[in-house]
């Protein structure tokens with residue numbers, strides 16, 4: 001479409017939206033067409049400058065349906081965006097068109113013991129605040145708890161604080177139900193339950209707009225924070241494995257870092273002695289004694305502590321001397337490092353449960369100068385292991401892919417965070433159910449075009 005035709009079409013689209021809020025000024029188009037893809041130098045070069053033609057802000061499901069109908073009628077691409085914290089350009093519109101910002105779809109629909117249902121744009125921190133009076137909480141949340149939404153977690157996320165106890169989004173039972181709007185001239189609403197939720201889970205919004213999410217909840221705990229130093233990464237990793245394996249100790253975060261990582265993060269540098277490895281732990285307050293005992297057993301020293309009340313205030317109100325400690329774990333570690341050194345990048349590694357610690361030793365021996373590990377301990381399909389989002393000293397694209405190949409060949413699974421393609425290997429693979437569901441939910445191939453190989457905008 002040339003520029004005049006595009007302008008004419010977009011004017012007609014705006015009129016057809018019939019009162020739904022939208023924006024097309026340059027600043028909003030730029031802001032809402034981006035996510036955190038710039039963590040990757042490769043994605044940065046591929047995605048910088050990709051822009052939507054229009055940002056649409058539905059206030060409720062009826063407006064979502066109307067926007068979907070307009071996109072279908074005009075055959076223009078439509079890309080859903082929520083918190084905009086994705087790391088792989090998931091919500092970057094590769095072919096322009098509409099970016100549908102669903103962040104106003106924020107509300108609790110119901111809560112009962114063990115489960116809750118929320119509008120998809122509800123932010124995770126706000127959900128946890130609202131659950132407090134019910135004595136319940138989210139089972140797990142990404143370190144972007146403050147900005148990320150429940151719909152974005154289902155469509156683009158994986159795990160986070162709480163995963164050490166409750167597993168990942170892909171564990172059966174992590175999502176109970178999803179309400180999805182199709183992109184057709186007359187959009188339909190489809191409720192997916194049981195294993196059918198996998199059809200749209202982690203599908204980057206290529207096959208339906210999620211408007212409601214039903215999830216299981218956990219009984220809430222008073223989570224105190226501790227930061228612990230260890231003389232070596234090996235000792236810290238053994239501690240992480242031990243703590244995560246002990247079912248009788250309630251914990252929300254077990255994040256273990258190479259001794260070179262705290263030095264690169266301003267606030268942590270003052271807490272951890274130079275060169276010591278570090279563990280960030282969120283522990284149920286009545287069980288601090290057991291944590292202290294385990295720390296001693298593994299030769300660690302507690303360097304920082306905050307009560308559950310103070311930790312919650314840091315998370316809910318932003319008070320205190322330190323951000324909530326989960327904001328130094330998972331992919332926040334990369335964010336802190338990038339602030340100090342924009343030349344680094346990262347990878348996403350998955351370790352087989354029976355060999356995880358042995359493979360950590362191998363990585364340290366083989367790639368010491370290039371890779372700085374932090375291990376995010378977790379239960380994965382019932383077994384204790386960790387993933388890692390290591391800081392990687394970046395030189396060239398060729399070298400990065402040599403590293404990825406070497407890790408894959410050694411049984412360390414790499415989910416490539418330097419590709420925006422959904423069908424690339426690892427955590428980002430879509431199953432056939434998703435592709436079939438796309439035919440039904442997006443028959444014109446308009447949703448987030450370019451992210452799924454073999455589909456294109458029409």
Ligand SMILES: Cc1cc2nc3c(=O)[nH]c(=O)nc-3n(C[C@H](O)[C@H](O)[C@H](O)COP(=O)(O)OP(=O)(O)OC[C@H]3O[C@@H](n4cnc5c(N)ncnc54)[C@H](O)[C@@H]3O)c2cc1C
Nearest residue numbers: 082083084085086090143149152156157158159205210330
């Ligand atoms: C510093 C940092 C730390 C991070 N830490 C973690 C972590 O600990 N664990 C983790 O899993 N991830 C992490 N992430 C990635 C990201 O924060 C999570 O995946 C988050 O859940 C995404 O939610 P969002 O609302 O921001 O989604 P967005 O980024 O807005 O969207 C993500 C994808 O989902 C689609 N989508 C969003 N909402 C809908 C909807 N309602 N219907 C259909 N499709 C939809 C979008 O089109 C896009 O493809 C991190 C990112 C950063 C920048």
